Amino acid sequence: MKTAATVPSVLTFEDWSFLQAHLLWCYEGEVAVPNRRLLSQRNQLSAWLLQAGSVTVRRGGQTWVARPGEWVFCGPHPMHQEFSPDARILSINFKLEWPSGDSLVEHILLVPAREHPALGRAARALLRFISKRFPHAGTDLRPRPMELTDFFEMQKLFSAWAQAYLKTMLAAGVVPARMAGLDPRVLNLVRRLDRHDWRVPFREKKPALATGLSAGHLDRLFVQQLGLTPHAYLQKRRLESALAALAGSEVPAKKIAYDLGFSSASHFTHWLRNATGKSPREVRAGSS
Secondary structure (H helix, E strand, C coil): CCCCCCCCCCCCCHHCCEEEEEEEEEEECCCCCHHHEEEEECCCCCEEEEEEEEEEEECCCEEEEECCCEEEEEECCCCCEEECCEEEEEEEEEEEEECCCCCCCCEEEEEHHHHHHHHHHHHHHHHHHHHCCCCCCCCCCCCCCCCHHHHHHHHHHHHHHHHHHHHHHHHHHCCCCCCCCCCCHHHHHHHHCCCCCCCCCCCCCHHHHHHCHHHHHHHHHHHHHHHCCCCHHHHHHHHHHHHHHHHCCCCCCCHHHHHHHCCCCHHHHHHHHHHCCCHHHHHHCCCC
């Protein structure tokens, strides 16, 4: 039997504040036919509570099979998923990741729901709130208009569920990936990049001037700390935004292209195909 794990070291409040925690959707019901059997191109975490039927997950030569009464936790990597025709689930999709894009958790794990009642209670509380406020959201939660009070209430409920999720992972022996302390100048640039308006060209000299470093020095420091250049980090975020928008909404690809700073839908399609090998329509059809 695995012993409970603990986080290997304590981070500062500032370090933890850079953990990006986002709820993408929470719904309960049957699995849509297009999503029952596919190679899921993933950049998010998923938690499925099987209520009926079964699901088989395959990744890296390993296979997991879950049945009613089991939670399935999936990491942010491509995997094959196959739900039975009668499958019914409570599904929560979310992100817990560092500025580098590294996920806090990457494992696939099956756990009996009865052994983790706090996880189920937190999931139900989150589901009740979303079902009441946004009854037709499904997997299209992020573009839904909401009041600020609803936003904070949902964040509170999601945080409670994420805490129960992490406690469950720790109890199973999964240690979350930690972030090494980052240089404050790199953190400041990450803040700027995460707030970047895609319709405005990125000029590397501007953030460098704010730090007192040359663009080259800041670029090298960024690579040392996060393993990629500021421009590559920004493009990674741009691709993640594109994939998330296509997978999580019915917003037209042309509107997504404009929001991401592309001059035309065809330019966006060409860029996306170079990055993923797929068109916007193919990405949307293959998302779960």
